Amino acid sequence: MKKKDLIFYAGTAVLLAFSTQQVKADEQHASDQTPENTSAIVATTTSSEAQNTTADVVGNDQAVQTENTVATVATPVTPTPSSDKETNEKVPSEQPTTAVVASRAPYGARARVVESEDNSLPVEKVEKPSGTLTIENNNVVTGTFDAVIRNVVAPNGLKEVLVPTWSDKDWQDDIVWHKAVRQSDGSYRATIKASDHKNEDGKYNVHVHFIDVNNRRSYVTETVTEVKQIKPSGTVTIENNNTVTGTFDAVIRNVVAPNGLKEVLVPTWSDKDWQDDIVWHKAVRQSDGSYRATIKVSDHKNEDGKYNVHVHFIDVNNHRSYVTETVTEVKQIKPSGTVTIENNNTVTGTFDAVIRNVVAPNGLKEVLIPTWSDSNGPDDLVWHKAVRQSDGSYRATIKASDHKNEDGKYNVHVYYVDQNNQRNYITETTTEVRQARRSGTILIQNNNKDTGTFDVIIKDVYNPKGVRTVQVPTWSDKDGQDDIRWYEATRQANGDYKVSVKASDHKNSTGKYHVHLYYIQNDGSRVGVGTTTTEVEFRNAKTKTQASIKNVNSGAGTYTVTVDQAPQGRRIKNIRVAAWSQAHQENLYWYSTAPSGMHTEVQVSAANHQYQSGNYTTHVYVDYVDGGVEGFNLGQTALHPRATVDQTAFSPRVTNGQRDRVLRAAASLVGVRGGTAAHQQLVNDYNSVKPLPVGYAVKTTDDWCDIFVTTVFQREGLSGLIGRECGVERHIQIFKRLGIWNEDGTTTPKAGDIITFNWDQNSQPNNGFADHIGIVESVSNGIIHTIEGNSNDQVRRNTYRIGHGNIRGFATPRYQ
Known part of the structure; x- marks a missing residue:
């Protein structure tokens, strides 16, 4: 009869019982020991028990132990790529035997006590997953080898073959679970790349695991192999270190690139301030197979001193590898x-x-x-x-x-x-x-209290830029500068300059007179030199008629004759003025007018005298109400009228230059600032011509861009070309009446044109309210060059592109 199989699950109890049985038998020397009750221990190990002891790293040193030493088979353990399950080897039950199993082994060993009726020990035969592993195609150039698994035995089916691999360096920090691919002959092959393992050389550990159809993983076998890669290499030399151009060549030779070569990079930097000037230069392949990069210190902040030159290869897989390096000294020849x-x-x-x-x-x-x-x-x-x-x-x-x-x-x-x-x-x-400064001493002489006259003498005349003309603007204190007159001094034999001033030329005003001194320099600009004052009395003014000349504009060919009736003198009925310049009075012209109150002005123009240049003699005849006649010889006045269209028939030798005069006059004022004496003079000159536009006397605190434009033309005797105004929008209306206005701000103006602006609009067409004005000095290369008053409170040059959005329009004076 078969004995009942007993299985105990407590390991220590089973072993203790077994041990006691053996001792008792020894003591009794029992005769009933037969093959039937002979016991043996068979140790088996399941793969699932082994899996329970798997660590995070791959190892193969674990042993199976029981309380009494039992022969076992140690199975290597590798880490799982995704799960902690392995295949359980299921052993068929043995009906005729009794087995007792106990295990404390870390690998999951199982001990079984078998009682048999015969003397033989039954062996549990279980077919395990197995296979052989060989290393093939170990390629030192590509840094690869193949792990080939043959003789594959997979009793529970085979879903995939894994090949965990790592280099010996730094233990398993580069482990990769490669998946082997089934081949046509039934083998499995995985290609291992050193590039997947930090490109390490040396010993590589290669294990094999099977994944069965139940997704359980089983360790199968392992091996090791040596990897020796051919590394990318080359030599770098420095050539053509040129101190003049500040360049040198980095030349890379003996190029070895086992993974192909896409490009050669030469990162370079100077020692100064570390890598703040690093540049990755790209070397160019030469016909001899070398690579060359020209390094310019201009690309490296023009630094001198030690330069670091490294070489990197980029392979066909776009992997960059450091190859070599060198240093060189750069010494430039500096400018x-x-x-x-x-x-x-x-x-x-x-x-x-x-x-x-x-x-x-x-x-x-x-x-x-x-x-x-x-x-x-x-x-x-x-x-x-x-x-x-x-x-x-x-x-x-x-x-x-x-x-x-x-x-x-x-x-x-x-x-x-x-x-x-x-x-x-x-x-x-x-x-x-240290500049020699301009000089001039102003003296007042011959101050006659009866006639209201005095002489201005200018001594020590000197100017580094030359003196073309000496001007003496003079006016009385009464009513500001309403009686100002710009005298041109006459050079005397001793080098002094002289001007004779008559109160009758200044509205017979008495009291303090202001005398200023200006030089017109050789370049046409005017500079101030000095000032003085004097007291004037005019005792004869109360009883005698006064006649004088003022506002002489030689270039325009005009001057003004003034006649003032004495407050207590004879009443004037009519005034006649005779003027001529030719010796026999061929161009004599008579001007006649009735008095206009106590002060009468008569305009003399060369246009009435055939535009002749020369000294004009002026006689004034005053017809009184009482029938009497009084004559005044006002002497000679020099006129040199410039040519106009009407003039050419009389004086073809006179040159055309109205535009040039305006531009020269405007340029002479560049730099004049608001609040200065020159600015005050602009305001005074504007206010000196009556009647005033819109009846308004401008102040120095007013915007003065149009005062500048108007006064420039006024000083040149060319007011008739553009009219007189201090308001830009009103001036545009004058331009329209004169027929010189151009509404299109995109057109190209000419030198001497008037340019207007509307700052509130920056696009064309610009038809807004004009609020600024200037004079076009020139136009070149699409740029308009202007001279403008009150530009940042000064006379200054500005530029604008043709068609600038702020341009309101242009006026084109009819220059002659």
Whole structure:
């Protein structure tokens, strides 16, 4: 009869019972020991029990143990890629035997006590997953090898074959679970790439696991292999280190690129400030197979000193590999030169900055000389352009007039602009400027209290820019400058200049007179020199008629004869003026008018005298109500009228220049600021012509852009070309009446045209309210150059593109 199989699940109890049975048998020397009751322990291990002890790393050193040593088979353990389950080996039950199982082993060993009726120990035969692993195609160039699994046995089916692989370096930090691919011959193959394992060389551990159809994983086998890759390599040398151009070549030779070569990069930087100037240069393949990159220090902040040059390869898989490096010293020849100051002229207020010993390794496009005076910082900075001389030096003439005519220390710097338009500071110096200042002494002589006359004598006349004309504007204190007259002084034999002033030319005003002195310089600009005052009495003014000449405009060919009736004198009935310039009075013309109150003016124009140039004699005849006649010889007045269309028949030799006169007069006022004496003079001149437009006497606090335009034309005797106004919008209406207005702000004006603006609109067509006005000085390259009054409260030059949105329109005076 078969004995009943007993299975105990408590490991220690089973072993204890078994041990006691053995001891008892020894003591009794029992004769009933037969094969039937002979016991044995068989240790088996299930894969599921082994899986329960799997760690996070792959190992194969675990052993199975029981309380009494039992022979077992140790199974290596590898980490799971996705789950902790492995295949359980299911063993068929053995009906004729009794088994007792106990296990404390970390690998999950199972001990079974078998009682058999015979002397043989039954062996549980279970077919396990198995296979052989070989390494093939170990390629030192590509850094790859194949793990090939053959003789595959998978009793529970095979879903996939995994090949966990890692290099010996840093243990399993580069482990990858590769999936093997089934081949046509039934084997499985996985290609292992060192690039997937941090490109490590040395020993690689290769394990094999099967995943059965129940998704249980079983360790199968393992091996190791040596990986020795051919690394990307090359040599780098520095060639053509050029101190002039500041360049060198990095040349890469002996190129080895096992994974193909897409490009060679040469990251380069100077030692200064670490890698703040790093540039990744791309080397170019040469015909001999080398690669070359030209490094320019201009790409590296033009630094000198040590340069770090590294080499990296980019393979066909776009992987970048460091290859090698070197260093080189860069010493550039810097741009240089010397600057000296020559021809420091106190009379002209000029000096020359001369640049010699010019070294320009990157070529020289131009030499710039930024210069400014110490006064008020660089507010007068001008970038002068030096001119190359025949000896190779460069020279720039610096004018104090370009620097607000400042005296004192001047700062002179030198910059080179190379062929790449890079500007480099070179050197600097300073110089002292002491200009010989203009001078003139004003004296009042022959002050006659009966006739109300005095002479103005100007001595010590000097001006560094020359003196073309001496002007003496004079007016009485009464009613401001309503009686101002600009006298042109006459040069005397001793070099002095003289002007005779009559109170009768100043509305017979008495009291304080203001006398100012101006020079017209050789360039046409006017500069103030000095002032004085004098007291005037005119005792004869109360009883005697006074006749005089004022407002002489030689270029326009006009002047004004004034006749003033004495408050206590004879009453005037009629006034006749005879004027001529030719010796035999061929161009004599008579002007006749009735008196207009106590003060009468008669306009004399060369247009009535065949536009002849010369000295015009003026006689005035006053017819009184009482029948008497009084004559006045006002002497001679020089007129040199410029040519007009009407004039050409009489004087073809006179040149055409009304436009030039206007532009010259406007340019002479550039720099005049609001609130200065010159600004006050503009206002006074505007107000001096009666009747005033719209009856308004402008003030120095008013906007004065149109005052500037009107007065420029007025001073040249050309008011008739544009009319007189102080308001821009009203002036446009005058332009329209004169037939000179152009509403289209996109047209191209000409020099001498009037330009108007509407700042509230910046698009064309602009038909808004005009609020600014100026004079077009020139037009070139699509740019309009203007001279404008009250531009930032001064007379200044401005530029606008043709068709600028703020342009309201233009007026084109009919210049002759």
